Amino acid sequence: MIEFEDVPPLRGPRPAGAERVRRRAAQAREAGPARRGLLTGLAAAGATAGLNALGVFPPARQAIASGFSLAGYYDIYPRCPSYARDHDCSPGCGPSYVCAWCCRTSGKYKGFHRSGTSDPGRFKLRPNECYTGGYDGWIWAYKKKCGNCAKGVTWRCHDGWNKTKKGNWYKTICRKAMTCAH
Known part of the structure; x- marks a missing residue:
C-alpha cells in the first residue's frame, strides 16, 4: 500500500533527492512517429483514395x-x-x-x-x-x-x-x- 507521503506533489518544487524524469512524448518524437499518428495517416490516405475512386474529386478540374x-x-x-x-x-x-x-x-x-x-x-x-x-x-x-x-x-x-x-x-x-x- 502506498502512503500519502510517497505520492509526489503535482505543483511546487521538486522534492530533495528526486530524479528528473523525461517526458515520454519527447522520447517518442526522437524514435519516430507514434503508432497512433501512423494509423491516422494511413486512414486518411485510404479515405482519400476511396473518395477519389468514387469520383468525388473529379480529374476534370x-x-x-x-x-x-x-x-x-x-x-x-x-x-x-x-x-x-x-x-x-x-x-x-x-x-x-x-x-x-x-x-x-x-x-x-x-x-x-x-x-x-x-x-x-x-x-x-x-x-x-x-x-x-x-x-x-x-x-x-x-x-x-x-x-x-x-x-x-x-x-x-x-x-x-x-x-x-x-x-x-x-x-x-x-x-x-x-x-x-x-
Missing part, C-alpha cells in the same frame, strides 16, 4: 487548367487558340483547311486526323504545333445556330497535313463534333 489527353495519345488544348476566336460556324477550327475527309472514320482514333500510320504517303500529323507548340489540337465552340445544332456546337479540332496529287503538302484540320445543342 486539373485537366481543364492544363490541357488533356484524348485516346491516350493526342494532347488537346481545352479552348480555342486566339487565331480562330472570330471564326463562325464554318469552317470553325481554321485557319488551315478544315475537312471531314481528313478525319479517321474507324478504330481507336476515330474522329482524329488521318496519319502516316493510317494512310501512308497521303496524310501526316502536325504534333505539338497548336497553342505555342504544346498540343496536337484544341476545342472550339460556337454558341449560335450551326447546321443541325440550333443552339451551338463544340468541335474538337486536330491538326495534320494532306498531300496533293502533285506531291505538295498543305495544312489541314480534322473537325469532329463533340456536342450539339438543340
